[in-house]
Amino acid sequence: MNRLTGKIALITGGNSGIGYAAAKELKAQGAEVFITGRREEAVEIAANELGVRGKVADQGQLAAIDELAAFIKHRYGKIDILFINAGIVGGASIEQSTEEAFDTVMNINFKGAYFTLSKFIPLLHDGASVVFLSSNTASMDGANSSVYSSSKAALNAVMRIAAVELAPRQIRVNSISPGPTQTEIMKKAGYSDEQLLQLNDWMIDRVPLKKLGQAEDVGKLVAYFSSDAARFITGAELIMDGGMSLKY
Structure with missing residues (x-):
């Protein structure tokens, strides 16, 4: 279905993982897609591969x-869809956290996402859709996740306020909070193959559906939020984590 024909979409961090999957889905639904990333070769x-345009942007x-x-x-001139997806992981106990590690995560996940929205508001068509990639950890209390979880919780707060501020222009702002999802982000964080297997087993054991999420599923939800099917949805956070955040 070409629900997004004639729409122009910008995806930050669109060269891999969830951003890549979203770019593929938006294009399949008819949108003209532009992706960004930090590594020129990867972009x-x-x-x-996707048949879209791209540019290096940190x-x-x-x-x-x-x-x-x-x-x-x-x-x-202006765009119709803004998927603010770029982000990194990072974790340590509060006691062991460093200023450098704190700033690295916050500068990309929160400050960078915040000012991406800020700078692109004038470039959004009335009726446009903005989607933030958040995380189910924004509402969870896992050890060694204080900085990352805080960056995503802050992002959700901005999302809700932006939904109010941009409502007069019929611009909808929502966020998607995935749980464990099969992407390259953990490998980029420096985990070995063996560590990744152990981590995946640990996460799957905590997911009621007993499986990891797929980047393609998140991409489909980005497309849904960006279409007229979601024209009455704004200020919403949708958690898709196989039930991991449930208290069971």
Whole structure:
């Protein structure tokens, strides 16, 4: 179904994982898609595979966000879909956390996402859709996740306030909070194959549906939020974690 024909979509961190899957789904539904990422080679490969356009842009650098906004304004004028997806993981106990680690996660996951929205608000068509990638950990209390969880909880707060502020323009703002999802993000964080297997087993044991999520499922939800089917939904966080966050 070409629900998004004629729409222009921007996806940050679209060169891999959930961003890549979302780009594929949005394009399949008719949208013209533009992706960003921090690594030039990865962006180029992904853009070629997907048949979309791409550009290197580091969400953790405000100057790069300004440059991206200027580029998109020059190329497209305005856009219809903004999926703020780029993010990193990072974890340590509160006692062992460092300022450097704190700043690295917050600069990308929260500050960068916040100012991506801020800089792109003037470039959104009235009636546009904004989707944040959050995490089920935003409402959970796992040890060694204080910085990452805080970055996502803050993002959800911004999402709700943005939904109120942008409602007069019929711009809808929502967030998706996946649980354990099969992507490359944990490998990028430095986990070995053996550690990843152990981590996957640990997570699956805590998911009532006894499986990991798929990036494609998140991509389909991004497309749903971006379509007229969700025209009366704004300020919503949808948790898709196989029941992991349930108190059972």
